[in-house]
Every structure is written in C-alpha cells, then in structure tokens.
Amino acid sequence: MNASGRTVLFVLGVMLASLSAAMFAPAIADLNDDAQAAHAFFGAGGLGLALGGIMTLMGRGSTKDLSARGAILLTGGAWIVLSVAAAIPLKLSGLDISWTDALFEATSGLTTTGATVLTGLQDMPAGILLWRSILQWIGGVGIIVTAMAIWPLLGIGGMQLFRLESSDKSEKALPRAGQIAGAVGGIYLVLTFLCFLAYLGADMTPFEAINHAMTTVATGGFSTHDGSIGAFVDGGADLVALVFMVLAGLPFVLFLRAAQGRPDLLVFDPQARAFLIVALTASILLTLWLVVHDPHDPAHLPAWRIAAVNGVSVLTGTGYASADFWLWGGGAAGIFFVLMFIGGCAGSTTCSVKIFRYQIAASAMNAYIAQYARPNAVKPIRYRNQTVPDETVRSVLGFFFLFFLTFGISASLLSLIGLDPVTAVSGAATTLANVGPGLGEIIGPAGSFQDLPATAKWVMTANMIIGRLEIMVIFVMLAPRFWRG
C-alpha cells in the first residue's frame, strides 16, 4: 500500500470508529424502553469500533499526505462505508425492515436527504429516532468540511473558486480539513444549540427539539413525527425551522467572517445575496399561487407562512413539509420541482446544483452573448471581483451536464422499474438533490418511500450518494482507469 492509500485507510478507520462510538447514544436512549434496539446499537457500535480501530492500526505511520486519487477515494469511501455501517443497527434493531430499507434510511441520513421508508415515527423507540438525527447531523458537518477543505483542491465542479489560499495543494488537504473542522465545528455546535433553544421555545419537548435542531442545521429533514414540521405548527416550530433553514443555506465561512466583524457579508456576499433573493422570490410566487388558487389547508395557516416554510425547505433541500404541497396543484408542483434543482450556497450543508454554479453559468452566457454584440471586446467571466479561469467555467458547465445526465438516467431507470412518471421523475430529482420528499401521492410530502420496489430504492440510494458527493466523485470512482493508475 502506498502512502496515500495508508492515509485513506487511517482516516476511514477514524471515521468509522467515531460513527460507531456515536451508536452508544441511541443505545443508551433505548436501554430501558427497547432492549433489542439497545443491543443492536451496542453490538454494531462495538463491532464498528473494533473494525475502525484495526483500519487505523493498519494505516498507522501514514504521512497524512493525500494524492488527488486518495482524496477522491476518501470522500467517496467515507459516505459509502459509513452508510453501510450506519444501516446495520437499523436492520438489527427490531424494526420490521429489509436490508435494502435499512441502507436506504441510513444513506438518506448521512447524505442529509431525509427521504424515509419508516412510518409511525411518533411511536418508534427513541434510539432509532435519535440515530436518524445524529446521522444527518454528522453528514451535514461532514459535507461542509469536505466542501471547504477537499473539493476546492480537487477542482470538483468549479469548487476551485473557493480555495482559501491560491497556493493550496491537495497534499495539504488533511491538515486543512482538521483546521476547518475545528473552526466550522464550533459554529455548527452554536447554531445547533440556538436552534434547539428556539424549538424549545416553540413548545417542542427537549427530545423533539434536539432531534429537529440536528436535522435543521444539517438541512436533513428527518423528523420525529410522520407529519414532519407540520405536526408542530401550533407552537410556531415551522417558523423556527424557516429561520434556521435559511441560516443553514448560507456559506458557513460567512459566520466566521461575521464573528471577525463582517456581519454584512451574511447578506451582501454575492452568493448569499442571490440565495436570499431566490428564497424570497420562491416564497412570494408560492404565496401568490396559494392566494389565487386557495387549496384547502387543514392547518389554517396564513398563505405566506406555508409558502415560505415549504418553499425554503425544498430550496435548501431540507425537505420538511408543513403541508401536503402536492395538493396545491400543477403550477405549485412546477415551482417546487424547479427549486429542487437550485439548492443553497457552496460551503453550506445544502446540496443540489447550488447558487454559485448558476451565477458562473450566467456570467459565461453573458460573456458569450457579448462576443456577438462586440466581437472585438473579449469579456472575461467574473465572479466575486475575480476573473474566473476557463478551466473553472468548464468544470461548472461539466457539473451541469453530469447532474442532468444522472437525473435523466435515473428517472428513466425508475420509469423502467415501473414507477409512474411523476414518481419516477420527482423521485430521481429529490434523491439526487438530497431534498427528501418527492411529488405525487406515493413519495410526495404526505407519502413515504416505503412501498417502492427494492430496485427503485437502490437507484435512489445510489442517487443520494452521487448527489451528495457533487456527482463527479462517484463518476471518477466508477472509471476503471481510476483503479488502474
């Protein structure tokens, strides 16, 4: 094994051991209520700790240097290995689910997708619910660190724009990841704690509040209730979710900058501003739609409130629902479908295409048009007061290509498996964009992924991983030449 392979093994081992240690939390939560679940979490946790420890030992003495290949292998490997490990206690906990379902649910957690195959959540053992929330919380911070420390160095989908120092090399990814994890981890903890307090204030029980706080800042969307955030509107928890979903959609580095005396950037950073404008526009459009069409809302909330909560939930890919927005009609469905393809800011916990890529693409199209208006004036593509290198533009446009190609292929596969068009197309989109609920009666906000065929669940599970890793990572790992090199 070369130095880089050793490092990958070492870090994966540390991650697996940490995730396994986290299984003791649900184990303790279930100790009195559900012996089988507690056993499952203790057992899987112990096994994972042992295996993670062995991997760490095998990788010991590594230089911590990481080649580009190693970085790809590490990020791809982490989400796959940890999803499998996280599925084990779910399967063994006494829930009546298949291995397919356990892996779907665990992957949906770690990728912060939030699509669920479980129903009757409010009657589940506390440990199961806690585990789902913990998975999203870990997945959320994991993706921020990866997106800030590793992908800019690899140049994944234009992320090279977010290199903190222009001289960075991928070899230095790990030390940087450590520094960033330290800084971001603090913010993440503070945001989670504030969100927890706010949910408490909105009449949630402490258990409900901690679970929803974790899945809100992670823009994950798992709830402790089949009714999602809609079950908690009486105390205003949906408005708490709205505020923290918006915060979680912002680049986390801006919170650091805010703490350093630049709170204005939270609104005026180009990416943050565009994100806030999109969120506002979506809320207004959906409000107008609701006012004009007036679909029946059993909760009798003001139109702006259900429009903003559900719109921002889908835009940020959180996936909470405070109403069954599938019943709002075709036009609203169209808006929600488009929102799935937007996402929040790079360097946040959100997924999907993300705002900055649309900004770069728009700038590129603008430069293209200018070339016909004034053929002799070459207009550079600019972003955040810097000229964007051609390679970065190509990388962004390539991301769009692969994203929509994967969407098309997976939607077709789901059709071939036999899903109806609305379920197939929205199911492909919502899993690839890590949103959570789809459209239609089966997987819509009031439905569940439970009754889908197992093959459809596999396609969707793959989509969640592919989408969470910005498409490219998995495509690179699927190439035979990647393994030869």
Added chain:
Amino acid sequence: MNASGRTVLFVLGVMLASLSAAMFAPAIADLNDDAQAAHAFFGAGGLGLALGGIMTLMGRGSTKDLSARGAILLTGGAWIVLSVAAAIPLKLSGLDISWTDALFEATSGLTTTGATVLTGLQDMPAGILLWRSILQWIGGVGIIVTAMAIWPLLGIGGMQLFRLESSDKSEKALPRAGQIAGAVGGIYLVLTFLCFLAYLGADMTPFEAINHAMTTVATGGFSTHDGSIGAFVDGGADLVALVFMVLAGLPFVLFLRAAQGRPDLLVFDPQARAFLIVALTASILLTLWLVVHDPHDPAHLPAWRIAAVNGVSVLTGTGYASADFWLWGGGAAGIFFVLMFIGGCAGSTTCSVKIFRYQIAASAMNAYIAQYARPNAVKPIRYRNQTVPDETVRSVLGFFFLFFLTFGISASLLSLIGLDPVTAVSGAATTLANVGPGLGEIIGPAGSFQDLPATAKWVMTANMIIGRLEIMVIFVMLAPRFWRG
C-alpha cells in the same frame, strides 16, 4: 443602415419572396376544391412577394458581407418572419382556427417540429396539407444550410467543429451558404424523390407520397392523416419511413462524400456510427419492452417493427407514430422521453441536442477523470482525430446548460399555466427538441395540441423556434446589449 444590416434585409426579402411564391402551389391545388383556401394562398402569396420585393430593393447594393451580429439576426429573423408569413394563409384559408393556432401550426412546420393543432386531416383541402408539407421541406433544407454554412462560423454550441476550412470568417458566410445550398439542395431533392418513389411502392397515392416524402426527409413528421404513418402500414409505408428517417438523421455532407467515392463514411464516420448504434439500441430496448409487456397493438405488427419505427421517429425528431406508444407503459415512455433529448447528427435535418455534443461531453468527462488517475498526464479532448479546443468544449457544455435551462423554465411555465405534469414536461421537451408528439393522453401520439390553452401554445411556439435555432441564437437576440452594440 450599415452594410451588414442591408445584407440581412436583402436576404430576408429574398427568403420571404421565395416562401410567398411557394404559396402558389397550394393555391393551385385548392383552385377547384376550395375557393376560400385558394384565395387565401394567392392573396398571402402576392402580398408576401410584394413585401419581400420591397425588402430586397431596400437592401440592394449590399456587399453581401455579414458580421456575426448580422448572421445571428438573419437566422433568428428568418425563422420568425417566415413563420408569421406562413401562418397568414392558414388563418385566412377557412379553417376554423385562431391566429395563435395558425402561428403554432406554421412554426411547427418551418421548424420541422410537426406538432399539430389540426384534426380531421384526411378531410382537409389538399392545399392546406400541401402547404404544411412544403413548410417542413423548406425548413429542413434551410436548417442544413444554416447549420453547415453559418453556425460553424459563429461557433454556436460547438458547431465550430464543423468548419470546412479553418480560415473561414463569418464575413464569408453568405457566399458559402450559396455554394452549400447548391450542393446540399441536389442531395435533398434526390432523397426526396427516392422517398416519394418508395412511398408510391408502399401503396400511397401520389399526393400522400409527395407529402410524406417532404416531411420524412425534413424529419418533420406532418402527415396527411390523423393516424400518421400508422394509417399506411398495410403497404409498408412505415418501413419506408424508417429507412429514410435514418438517412435524414445522417450528416448530409456524408452523402456528398459518398458520391465522391467514400460511401463507407456513411457508417464509419464517428458521428454517423454513434447515431446508428443509438438507433439500434433504442429499437432493441423498445422491442424487448414490447415483448415482455405485450401491450395490445391493434395493427398486429411485429414488435421489432413498431419499436424501430416509433423509436427512430422520436430519436430523429421526425415524430411520426405507427402506434399509440403512450399506451405501452411507463418504462417505454421513459425511453421515448430520453430519445427526445438525443437527436440525430449535426448537419442533418434533425434537431435536439445531437449526437456529437454527447461525444464531446463524454470525451471532456473522460479527460477530467484521467486527471485524477494520472495527475501529471494532461489528456487532450479529441474528436474525429483532432484535438478539440477548450473554447469548443465550453461551447458544447454551455449548449447543454441552456438547453436544459430552457426545458426546465418552459416545463415550469406550462405547469403554471395549468397543464398536468406529464403534458407539461413532455410538451416542453417535444417542442424544444422539435420532435412533434408528446406523452400522455392529451398531446401523446394519439392526441392533439388543439385543446391546449392559448398561453401554452405560445410557450410551445417559442420553444420550437428556440430549439430549432440551437438555443443560443434566440438567447443572444433577447439580450438588450445585442441591440445596442
């Protein structure tokens, strides 16, 4: 007016006059049967001739030099002006249709889309049917000449790959267009004549054969019968269509090369080969689907035959249907939906994304992956034994971005207008890709665009023009800066 503007006016005038002169053919066809239709075609033809003549006079003395702006204005203007002119006799002919419908039908003709708002075709005045076919035939040859002579010089969506001489400048577009029109026009006539003979042999009447020959080589898809090509299967006309749709999907320049002694290129040119492989794969997949699911086929044709005819029809964007393939079920619908986004070869009459763009994008992704496997070996992107410049790759990827953006926006608009998801999404795709029929019961192969709201027809009409002009041309023309310059 500057020299380039004068040239645009001059050429548009010639085109308008030519189209108007062509109106005399349907006028004569209807002379005995339908006086009102004959009057409409004579009147509109005379008016168009006069107006075209005036434009030609106003643009006289032009140098025939064309700036990049002029070339954009000319191609965009041609399809818009001619569609409006072509709609006039349809509206005045005594058909009971609105101006919206007349413009939809005329645009659907000139863009070779083939979506129709008319029913009861088999009982229509011959002149109306002939006019629809003539529009597609003109639109088909028009697009080949534009795609070979003008877009390579402008670098629209990566078409710079198809520059015949690397030193070409856009100023020389018009003389080149003339040469190419001469060479391609001969092939086009020969193909149309052969197709006409083959249809005659398949038991069509001479009138049916000439109409279908024109709409086959143009991959347009208008028929003289509500049952489309399915109404003519007894004599085997669907198989004639199959052969000529495949031929019409090949780059027309290859027929020239074949005549110069290289018939092998018709199969072994990289783009032609990939197109043939896709056509074969689609036919096989659909055949398998039919064999496994065995939906009821009232015509009792072998599975391979309806699979190949309808699959190739949608792949090439012709849009004939020999069966109501919407009834085949979700998986088949998924395949047809994907085929809409592929299209034939560049330099053919087909539309949509086209094969070569997928080849360039695949090559770019391959180079991207290679960079992670062997970071120090820079792998150039190659196509047809040449290195593809970065600018061309960006141009191709930008095309994908704009194509899918336009698809998403138009599908959303159609949803907002109130169409159901299947109609909205497939309607956006089939008009943008100039295929013709959509999916679902309303606009599927057995349906019609007749009963859609007028606003939906306007969105679709715009889509047809945008799609036919490779997206970019209309986006450039919509930019305020294009008009300032």
